Amino acid sequence: GAVVSQHPSRVICKSGTSVKIECRSLDFQATTMFWYRQFPKQSLMLMATSNEGSKATYEQGVEKDKFLINHASLTLSTLTVTSAHPEDSSFYICSARDRGRGDLTYTQYFGPGTRLTVL
């Protein structure tokens, strides 16, 4: 159980285009989903936290108009990188917290990540 999928796994786009990344919890309901970014050889950087049905909470320094997050249902959150530029190239990872797993309620389950390359 506790499987999180991300789509696409890899995307290459031209500068100025927008890219949407989907994150789905496949076998559980996720009241909270998180979006992270990882630079090479660095830790996971939390970008934003989204609760189902409400606006995402962005971390300091993350542009909310640049990285649009929608958490429309208990199993789906999307991250849209708008007007992407080469500096947005990175590995984006989502995670979800299972609302009803007893002792594991605090546990985040991660998706496999999306490699974004902006040319």
Add this chain to the structure above:
Amino acid sequence: DQQVKQNSPSLSVQEGRISILNCDYTNSMFDYFLWYKKYPAEGPTFLISISSIKDKNEDGRFTVFLNKSAKHLSLHIVPSQPGDSAVYFCAASAWIGSGTYKYIFGTGTRLKVLA
């Protein structure tokens, strides 16, 4: 301000021996701690967790120890296997209100298990 620190960027261990990965934190409000394993170009995989009210949790080859007074936790893997070679992240969570927990990740320790 790095609230969760993994001071050893890398660790090499012989197969069959014990691997000990360490993590220190500064925020006493953290109430839950987790360890994740990550391979390159993949998302982290949850390994084991521990609540702040416990000092030990064991799951198969993995044991996590928590020393609250020292604000220190460690992950023990015994016996270590070559397939354990990966980057290990510790994470700490704290309640920030509105039904939300915030998770802070350490910088990771790259474990290499030598055959």
